[in-house]
Amino acid sequence: MIRNKQVIPDGDVLVGTPAVPGVALGPVIRAAARVRPDMSDRTVPESERAGEAEAFRAAAATVAARLRARAANATGAASEVLAANAALAADRGWLATAEQAIGTGTPAPAAAIAASERFAGMLTKLGGVLAERVTDLRDICDRVVAELLGAPEPGIPVPERPSILVADDLAPADTAGLDPALVIAIVTALGGPTSHTAIIARQLNIPCVVAVPGAAGLTAGTEVLVDGGTGEIRVAPDPERAAAALAAHRDTAARSAAWTGPGRTADGRPIEVLANVQDGAGARAAAATPAAGIGLFRTELCFLDREAEPSVAEQAGVYREVLDAYPGRKVVLRTLDAGSDKPLRFAGHPDEANPALGVRGLRIALRESGILDRQLDAIAEAARGRTPVPWVMAPMVATPAEAEWFAGKVRERGLVPGVMIEVPSAALAATAILRHVDFLSIGTNDLTQYTMAADRMSAELAALTDPWQPPVLGLIGRTALAGRVREKPVGVCGEAAADPLLACVLVGLGVTSLSAAAGAVAAVGAALAGVTAKDCERAAAAASTAEDPQGARTAARAALGY
Ligand code: PEP
Ligand code: MG
Numbered sequence: 001m002i003r004n005k006q007v008i009p010d011g012d013v014l015v016g017t018p019a020v021p022g023v024a025l026g027p028v029i030r031a032a033a034r035v036r037p038d039m040s041d042r043t044v045p046e047s048e049r050a051g052e053a054e055a056f057r058a059a060a061a062t063v064a065a066r067l068r069a070r071a072a073n074a075t076g077a078a079s080e081v082l083a084a085n086a087a088l089a090a091d092r093g094w095l096a097t098a099e100q101a102i103g104t105g106t107p108a109p110a111a112a113i114a115a116s117e118r119f120a121g122m123l124t125k126l127g128g129v130l131a132e133r134v135t136d137l138r139d140i141c142d143r144v145v146a147e148l149l150g151a152p153e154p155g156i157p158v159p160e161r162p163s164i165l166v167a168d169d170l171a172p173a174d175t176a177g178l179d180p181a182l183v184i185a186i187v188t189a190l191g192g193p194t195s196h197t198a199i200i201a202r203q204l205n206i207p208c209v210v211a212v213p214g215a216a217g218l219t220a221g222t223e224v225l226v227d228g229g230t231g232e233i234r235v236a237p238d239p240e241r242a243a244a245a246l247a248a249h250r251d252t253a254a255r256s257a258a259w260t261g262p263g264r265t266a267d268g269r270p271i272e273v274l275a276n277v278q279d280g281a282g283a284r285a286a287a288a289t290p291a292a293g294i295g296l297f298r299t300e301l302c303f304l305d306r307e308a309e310p311s312v313a314e315q316a317g318v319y320r321e322v323l324d325a326y327p328g329r330k331v332v333l334r335t336l337d338a339g340s341d342k343p344l345r346f347a348g349h350p351d352e353a354n355p356a357l358g359v360r361g362l363r364i365a366l367r368e369s370g371i372l373d374r375q376l377d378a379i380a381e382a383a384r385g386r387t388p389v390p391w392v393m394a395p396m397v398a399t400p401a402e403a404e405w406f407a408g409k410v411r412e413r414g415l416v417p418g419v420m421i422e423v424p425s426a427a428l429a430a431t432a433i434l435r436h437v438d439f440l441s442i443g444t445n446d447l448t449q450y451t452m453a454a455d456r457m458s459a460e461l462a463a464l465t466d467p468w469q470p471p472v473l474g475l476i477g478r479t480a481l482a483g484r485v486r487e488k489p490v491g492v493c494g495e496a497a498a499d500p501l502l503a504c505v506l507v508g509l510g511v512t513s514l515s516a517a518a519g520a521v522a523a524v525g526a527a528l529a530g531v532t533a534k535d536c537e538r539a540a541a542a543a544s545t546a547e548d549p550q551g552a553r554t555a556a557r558a559a560l561g562y
Contacts, residue, residue: 014214014233015550016187017466019198021229021500021523022186023249025242028222029159030166032152034142036113043105043300049326053099056108058149063140064089070158071113081136088133089140094119108146111284116141159183159477164226166218169459170197180204185226187233189215190459192466205519211462229501230553252526254289263514265507269533272513273525274330276493278302278319286518290525291542293330295515296441296493297322300336300344300374309346309371314435315378323382323390330388332441332493335375337361337395341457347371356455361396361422362406373409380413393418393441398425402431407436420493422446430482430490437488442479442511444494448472467496468549473509477544481508491515491519500527505556507533508540 012320044052057562060467066300067086076446088094094115101111113348120134142154143166156165162184169190183206191197191210201208209229218224225237225245234241263273274295275286279302283294302318303310310318323331338344339360348368365372384389403426410417418439421427427447430440446552449456451472454464476492483490496502497518504527506514531539542555 016209016212018231020208029163035098035151039107039110063143192462256523256526266531273490275518283322283325291521312378316381318380332391362394391416398423403433404436430479434486439492442492444496466549466551473544477509508536
């Protein structure tokens with residue numbers, strides 16, 4: 001629930017964590033919270049049960065009809081998701097189970113909840129794609145319960161004109177129907193820059209600010225100016241100021257749209273600007289952007305739904321699809337990063353009290369290397385006869401010895417070895433690690449999580465899991481320095497590389513490549529093209545010596561003359 005609800009006076013400015021840059025002006029719409037009444041001790045008298053069942057059927061039919069109408073107005077994947085959810089609201093099994101409970105005296109809202117939980121349990125046991133329907137089923141149930149109680153429909157209302165969506169946080173189901181033409185910015189009270197909301201907003205290129213204290217006070221209909229680059233939300237802004245901010249944003253957007261690469265600063269320092277992908281389709285989409293290659297292929301995301309390890313031949317086919325999207329270009333594959341927030345059923349990681357600090361990433365292979373060996377065989381098979389030879393890196397490396405062990409396996413197969421720098425110990429030991437591998441790639445999402453000792457999935461800790469934290473910048477600078485000492489490339493492939501302002505700071509810290517979501521590539525390339533290497537170095541020095549992320553952003557902006 002949103003806390004500290006207090007209406008905010010006109011002209012006030014709220015400041016949160018910037019997640020996706022861009023400027024938007026419009027009225028607030030609010031995602032309503034779900035209602036869960038406590039009806040545990042209520043029994044519907046026998047004489048009223050038929051009416052209760054009738055009200056339940058009517059509520060479910062209304063919800064289904066509403067979703068069908070939205071499906072008809074949406075396109076593509078969003079339309080399919082909404083149509084599938086409408087069908088779920090009319091599912092006979094679910095309706096009958098709830099009606100049966102109503103027949104024994106359970107109030108309709110409680111019966112709907114019990115029926116959906118029963119089906120959720122069954123779907124979870126079946127696993128795979130069916131288990132993924134659980135969120136949708138609960139979403140339908142929430143809508144039916146709200147309808148029964150006469151409460152506002154939970155989730156995102158469909159605005160009549162372009163609006164700014166304000167919520168506690170957004171569920172994956174909420175984002176399915178999001179139309180960037182109507183939802184022109186997102187503001188959340190919770191969630192970090194690497195949260196689900198931020199990742200979806202980045203994909204859709206919707207300006208987004210997360211972890212905004214006081215967001216609860218933004219009431220529906222209030223006009224606000226959102227700046228996803230600075231994290232500022234101005235309430236009822238001065239019209240002249242708003243017009244100037246929108247015009248400046250249009251200029252930046254036009255420069256990004258015109259940027260075609262190659263990546264370099266205004267004075268010609270080359271910086272590779274690459275894309276992060278998770279499968280062949282993503283790689284083909286990235287190839288349509290100015291991204292010069294792939295800087296991070298998250299291979300584990302291809303196999304999240306698998307019970308059993310895919311064969312070497314099947315894996316080779318998947319990897320080949322990605323390599324084929326970028327013929328003759330650089331592609332960096334990351335070996336399976338299983339565990340913690342990305343469990344792979346076939347990886348056999350143990351149950352642990354603290355999985356983020358447990359056996360994940362390369363640590364699984366260090367216990368038993370069969371899965372890694374077979375994956376490297378598959379990569380070598382996919383790469384046969386290809387130039388340049390793909391680069392292969394390991395996640396969650398903590399020591400030079402681990403890097404050496406991994407590099408041996410990669411070199412045996414004629415591939416180019418590297419490691420991700422995600423653990424502070426690896427950043428501190430980067431010079432030693434570079435004795436064994438040919439490149440480093442800094443995973444700022446995990447490096448921030450481990451440096452700040454703050455779970456990257458925790459909405460409560462968003463202000464800590466901010467890659468602008470000066471100690472994180474310090475470790476990035478130290479890693480980049482190791483690259484200069486060993487004359488080997490050091491890139492960044494975490495979400496930090498998608499922030500155009502931070503990208504300039506990272507270049508100033510000495511990184512040689514940036515890899516970001518394909519949608520962010522042009523904005524990053526255009527930002528670098530507008531500044532000199534010296535500007536970047538000044539911004540890096542100023543940001544690294546700030547006391548907090550907000551101070552670092554302000555200092556970097558000032559140094560770059562933004
Ligand atoms: C990172 O940690 O920054 C990274 C790129 O890896 P992932 O987000 O997949 O953990
Ligand atoms: Mg990581």
